[in-house]
Amino acid sequence: MGGYMRNFGNNAKMAYDCINRRETSGIPTGLLHIMEHSIIERIAKASPGDYKKDPHGIYVKMLQNAGVCMVDQYLAENPLRIGNKGHENISNDSGIILDGMVIDSPEAVIEHIERFKIPMLEKSIKDFNAQSCAQAVINTESRTQQLLGDDILKTGYGNIIFPILSYAAYGYENYFMAYALYPEVIDKYFTLQGVYAKKNNQAVVDAFIKAGLPKYHRLDHDMASSRGLLVDWHTLKRAWYPAFVESISPAVKADFTLLWHCDGNLMEIIPYLLEAGVNGFQGFQYEDGMDYVKICRLRAKDNKSMVIQAGVSVTRELPLGTSTDVAKQIKFLVENGPKTGLFLSFSSSCTPGVPYENIKAALEGFEYYRNHKYNRF
Numbered sequence: 001m002g003g004y005m006r007n008f009g010n011n012a013k014m015a016y017d018c019i020n021r022r023e024t025s026g027i028p029t030g031l032l033h034i035m036e037h038s039i040i041e042r043i044a045k046a047s048p049g050d051y052k053k054d055p056h057g058i059y060v061k062m063l064q065n066a067g068v069c070m071v072d073q074y075l076a077e078n079p080l081r082i083g084n085k086g087h088e089n090i091s092n093d094s095g096i097i098l099d100g101m102v103i104d105s106p107e108a109v110i111e112h113i114e115r116f117k118i119p120m121l122e123k124s125i126k127d128f129n130a131q132s133c134a135q136a137v138i139n140t141e142s143r144t145q146q147l148l149g150d151d152i153l154k155t156g157y158g159n160i161i162f163p164i165l166s167y168a169a170y171g172y173e174n175y176f177m178a179y180a181l182y183p184e185v186i187d188k189y190f191t192l193q194g195v196y197a198k199k200n201n202q203a204v205v206d207a208f209i210k211a212g213l214p215k216y217h218r219l220d221h222d223m224a225s226s227r228g229l230l231v232d233w234h235t236l237k238r239a240w241y242p243a244f245v246e247s248i249s250p251a252v253k254a255d256f257t258l259l260w261h262c263d264g265n266l267m268e269i270i271p272y273l274l275e276a277g278v279n280g281f282q283g284f285q286y287e288d289g290m291d292y293v294k295i296c297r298l299r300a301k302d303n304k305s306m307v308i309q310a311g312v313s314v315t316r317e318l319p320l321g322t323s324t325d326v327a328k329q330i331k332f333l334v335e336n337g338p339k340t341g342l343f344l345s346f347s348s349s350c351t352p353g354v355p356y357e358n359i360k361a362a363l364e365g366f367e368y369y370r371n372h373k374y375n376r377f
Contacts, residue, residue, distance in 0.1 A: 004211075004212035004213065007150055008150050008151065008153065009149075009150050009151030010151070011028065011029075011067065011068075011069040011151045011152065011153075011370070012069060012070070012150065012151050012152055012153040014026065014028045014069055014370070015028045015030075015069040015070035015152075015153040015155075015343070016153055016214060018069075018070075018307070018340070018341055018342065018343060019070075019155070019214055019215075019216045019257055019307060019341070020257075021304060021305055021307065021340040021341045022340060023340060024340070025373055026369055026370040026371050026372055026373060027334065027342055027343070027344055027366075027369040027370060028069035028070060028343050028344075028370065029066070029067050029068050029069050029070075029343065029344055029345060029366045029370055030068070030069070030070055030072075030282075030309045030343035030344065030345035031063075031068060031070065031071045031072060031073060031075075031309075031345055032063065032066050032068055032345055032346055032350070032363075032366075033073070033075050033078070033346065033348075033349045033350060034062065034079075034349075034350045034359065035078070035079040035082060035349055035350060035351050035352055036079070036350075036351070036352040036353070036354070037051045037052065037079060037083070039354075039356060039359060040058060040059060040062045040079065041058060041062075042356065043062045043065050043066055043359075043363075044058045044059075044061035044062040044065055045061070045065065046058050046061065051079070052080065055076050055077050055079075055080060056076045056077075056147055059075075059076035059079075060076065060147055060148060060149070063148070063152060064149060064151065064152065066363055066366075067363070067366060067367050067370055068152055069151075069152060069153065069343075069370070070152065070153045070154075070155055070343065071144075071148060071152055071153070071154055071155070072154075072155045072156060072157040072216070072217075072218040072259075073157040073158070073218065073220070074144050074147075074148075074154070074157070075349075076147075078349075082352065083352070096169075096170065096171050096174075098112055098116070098169065098170075099112065099115075099116050101115075101116075103170050103171065103174055104174070105174055105177075106174050106175075106177035106178035106181050106182070107178075108174065109166075109170045109174050109175055109177075109178035110178050110182045110185050112170070113166075113178075113185055113186075113189050114185060117189060118188065118189060118192060121189075121192040121193065121195075121196055122192065124196055125192070125195055125196050125199065128196070128199045128200070128203075130199070130202070130203040130206070131203075133200060133203040133204070133207075134203045134204070134206055134207035134210070135207070137159050137203070137204050137207040137208070138207050138210070138211045138213075141154055141156070141159075141208075141211070141213055142211070153214065155213075155214050155216040155217070155218070156204075156208065156213070156214070156216055156217035156218065157217065157218045157220070158220070159204045159217065160200075160201050160204055160205075160217045160219065160248065160251055160256075160258070161197045161200055161201065161247070162193070162194070162197050162219065162221070162243075162244050162247040162248055163189075163190045163191075163193035163194050163197065163240055163243045163244055163247065164193070164221050165179070165221070165223060165230060165231070166189075167230075176230070176231070179231060179235075183235065183238070186239075187238055187239035187240075188239075190239040190240045190243045191239050191242075191243050193243060193247075194242070194243025194244065194246050194247045195243075195246075197243075197247035197248075198246055198247045198249065198250065201247060201248060201249075201250045201251055202250040204250075204251075205250045205251050205254045205256065208256075209254065215251075215254065215255060215256045215257060216256065216257045216258075216259075216307075217251060217256055217257070217258055217259070218258075218259045218260075218261060218282055219248070219258055219259065219260050219261065219278070220261040221261070222261075222263040222264070223263070223264075223266070223269070224263055224264030224265055224266045224269075224288075225264045225265070225288075226264050226265060226285070226287075226288040226289075227264075227265065228264070228265050228268060229266070229268055229269060233268055233269065233272075236269075241272060241276075244276060245275075245276045245277075248276060248277055248278075249277070251277070252276070252277030252301075255302075257279055257280055257307050258277060258278045258279055258280065259278070259279075259280035259281060259282045259307060259309060260273055260278045260280070260281050260282070261281075261282050261283050262281050262282065262283035262284045262285065262290055263283065263285065264285055264288050265285070265288040265289040265290060266290065267289060267290065267291060270295065270298075274298065274300060274301055275301060276301075277300075277301055278300075279300035279301070279302070279304055279306060279307065280300075280306050280307030280308060280309075280341065281295055281306065281308055281309070282308070282309035282311070283309070283311055283347050283348055284310070284311055284313075284347055285313075285315065285347065286313060286316075287313070287315065287316060292310070292333070292336060293336045295308070296308055296336055296337050296338050297338075305338050305339065305340060305341055306338050306341060307338075307341035307342075307343075308337055308338055308341060308342050308343065309343045309345055310333040310334075310337055310342060310343065310344055310345070311333075311344075311345050311346045311347030311348065312326055312329050312330060312333070312344075312345075312346055312347060312362050313329065313347050314346050314347050314348045314349065314350050314351065314354070315347070317329045317358070318346065318350060318354050318358050318359065318362065319351075319353060319354045319355075319358075321358065322358070323357050323358055323360070323361035324361075325358075326358050326361040326362050326365065327361055327365055330344065330362065330365040330366070330369070331365075334369060344365075344366050344369060345366075346362070
């Protein structure tokens with residue numbers, strides 16, 4: 001297991017073995033991101049209002065009491081953005097202003113990319129400092145691991161980067177019109193993102209190996225809706241996919257486990273993700289057509305089995321079902337998951353309004369499978 005894991009607790013060691021597709025004594029619990037303050041405090045056995053006073057301490061105590069074994073995306077301060085009834089005091093101002101430019105048309109998107117984004121990327125590529133990047137990664141991962149304690153394994157999230165669809169910056173309407181109308185500029189932007197990402201990712205991989213950190217990373221970018229990909233796959237094959245493949249190649253060559261976050265219906269793109277070197281999946285919106293059973297039977301490019309973070313649905317069973325429905329879904333996920341490399345968690349963030357009884361049923365199910373050897377085949 002190596003020196004890095006020597007002083008870790010049983011849950012963290014179980015997570016480490018699971019990442020490496022080894023037989024484990026039980027099924028480890030992955031990240032459980034609960035956003036309702038009162039439920040965070042209830043699980044942490046804290047008093048009302050304690051989370052806002054000490055978000056890191058109470059959030060970590062919630063994770064520990066819930067039996068979480070592995071955290072990739074550390075989100076202690078994320079629930080501070082909302083109240084117990086969801087987002088509050090949302091501004092009605094829908095205007096987007098970037099670098100003094102009003103983004104109110106596809107032409108404005110393209111002008112901003114050409115005037116600001118492309119020159120910034122070209123400069124970042126030229127000036128990239130691998131040593132400072134690597135040290136920043138080691139520092140951040142080490143600090144977060146200290147916060148989590150020795151029985152929750154911190155793994156990678158957000159350090160390995162790749163080209164993205166820039167709808168978050170520019171807004172869906174104007175960005176996707178620009179995507180359709182000005183493919184040459186969009187493709188150039190993808191390509192430069194890929195060049196920078198590869199430099200960054202080589203430094204990140206070197207940092208993880210140097211520090212003995214787990215060779216695991218979750219890749220997260222929403223590229224689908226319930227109907228399928230946000231853009232036609234053939235347009236992604238022009239520049240995005242080659243840039244994506246090249247950008248993650250340092251991690252693939254170093255034999256990292258790379259999980260892709262499943263948003264919407266991604267079935268069309270899964271074969272291409274596997275060919276690029278992705279070898280695991282997290283999330284799953286089953287109601288949108290994500291075939292969990294089929295995905296769990298897939299083999300990676302190197303013929304390894306999948307690593308799967310199987311999630312109880314945060315859009316159906318948890319908010320709308322009963323505790324019995326939750327228990328049935330956990331049983332389904334276990335019975336149809338891979339023989340090794342299976343985590344149990346929620347399919348995504350658990351938003352305010354989910355009945356506590358359903359969350360309690362999920363935690364009890366996760367605890368059962370952590371503590372019982374279950375022969376799935």
